[in-house]
Amino acid sequence: MTRHFHSAIAGKTLRRRVGHRAPPVPERFVPPRLTQDKQVNMSAFHREKVLSVRHWTDSLFSFTATRSSGFRFLNGQFAMIGLEIEGRPLLRAYSMASANHEESLEFFSIKVADGPLTSRLQKIQEGDTILVGRKATGTLIADNLIPGERLLLLSTGTGLAPFASLIKDPDIYERYERIVLVHGCRQVSELAYGEQLVARLRDDDLFGELLADKLVYYPTVTREPFRNRGRITDLITSNRLFDDICQSPLDIATDRIMMCGSPAMLEELRAMFMSRDFAEGNHSEPGHFVIEKAFVER
Numbered sequence: 001m002t003r004h005f006h007s008a009i010a011g012k013t014l015r016r017r018v019g020h021r022a023p024p025v026p027e028r029f030v031p032p033r034l035t036q037d038k039q040v041n042m043s044a045f046h047r048e049k050v051l052s053v054r055h056w057t058d059s060l061f062s063f064t065a066t067r068s069s070g071f072r073f074l075n076g077q078f079a080m081i082g083l084e085i086e087g088r089p090l091l092r093a094y095s096m097a098s099a100n101h102e103e104s105l106e107f108f109s110i111k112v113a114d115g116p117l118t119s120r121l122q123k124i125q126e127g128d129t130i131l132v133g134r135k136a137t138g139t140l141i142a143d144n145l146i147p148g149e150r151l152l153l154l155s156t157g158t159g160l161a162p163f164a165s166l167i168k169d170p171d172i173y174e175r176y177e178r179i180v181l182v183h184g185c186r187q188v189s190e191l192a193y194g195e196q197l198v199a200r201l202r203d204d205d206l207f208g209e210l211l212a213d214k215l216v217y218y219p220t221v222t223r224e225p226f227r228n229r230g231r232i233t234d235l236i237t238s239n240r241l242f243d244d245i246c247q248s249p250l251d252i253a254t255d256r257i258m259m260c261g262s263p264a265m266l267e268e269l270r271a272m273f274m275s276r277d278f279a280e281g282n283h284s285e286p287g288h289f290v291i292e293k294a295f296v297e298r
C-alpha cells in the first residue's frame with residue numbers, strides 16, 4: 001500500500017466522485033485475437049518485470065509486475081497485456097486485480113493448454129518481461145452507475161479480477177452502504193484467490209474496518225459440495241443469495257450491479273435485470289448495472 005493512500009485515508013481527504021465523470025475512454029474496446037500487424041508500434045506498451053507468480057490450481061494463476069509511473073487506471077478497468085513473441089505483441093484484455101493506489105500491478109488469469117497467450121503466459125517467472133498497454137479502459141467503473149445504496153459485484157472464474165481492484169478502493173465504501181461480492185466457480189479450489197484476498201483485507205489495518213461494516217463476500221460452487229451452492233443467476237432469481245446473507249431482495253431503488261465473467265451468465269443476467277426495468281450503464285449514461293465483456297477465455 002502506498003504512503004499516498006495512507007495519508008489520504010488518515011486525513012479523510014477522499015471525496016465522493018458523484019457527478020465527477022471519468023475521462024473519456026472508448027465505449028467498446030474490441031481486443032485483437034492475435035496482433036498480426038507487421039508494423040507493430042511497440043511504444044504503445046510498457047515493458048514490465050514480473051515480480052511474483054502464484055499458481056492456484058491447474059487452471060488458475062496470478063502474478064504481479066512492476067508498474068510504470070505513467071500507467072494510470074481507474075479501479076475496475078482493464079488493459080491489453082501479453083508477451084512479445086518473435087518481435088510482435090501477443091495480447092489479451094486483462095482487468096487489473098490491483099488497485100490504482102498500489103505500487104505494483106496484479107493480474108488473475110486462466111491457463112489454457114492450447115490458448116495462444118495463456119499457454120505461454122502461465123510459464124512466466126520472476127524477472128520475465130510482460131507487455132502492458134498504455135491505455136486502460138472498461139465499463140466497470142463507479143461513475144457508470146447512478147448512485148445507490150447496495151452494490152452487487154457478480155463474478156465467475158477470473159471475472160473476479162476487476163472486483164479485486166474495486167474492493168480495495170476506499171471510494172467504493174464511501175459511495176455504498178453495503179457491498180456484496182459474489183464469486184461463482186465450478187470447484188472449491190477455484191475460490192482460493194478470492195478467499196485469500198478477502199481474508200487479507202479483513203486483517204488490514206485500514207480496510208479491516210471498512211470490510212467489517214460494509215462488505216459481504218459470498219463464494220458459491222456449482223460442481224461439488226460447499227456451504228453455498230448454485231449458479232449466480234439461480235441464486236438471485238430464487239432470492240436464495242439475499243436470504244443467505246440476511247439482506248433485502250433485489251430492489252431497483254437501492255441496488256446497483258457490476259458483472260464480469262462467463263459470457264453465458266452475463267447474457268442471462270442482463271436479460272433478467274432488463275426484464276425488471278434495470279438499465280445498463282455506460283460512459284455516456286450511467287445506469288443500474290454495468291457489464292464487462294472483455295474476458296480472457298483462451
Ligand code: A2P
Binds near residue numbers: 185223231262268
Ligand atoms: P456450471 O458449473 O453450472 O456450468 P466456467 O468455468 O464454465 O466459466 O463457469 C464458471 C461458473 O459459472 C460455474 O460455476 C458455472 O456453473 C457458472 N456458469 C456457467 N454458465 C452460466 C450461466 N449461463 N449462468 C450462470 N452461471 C453460469
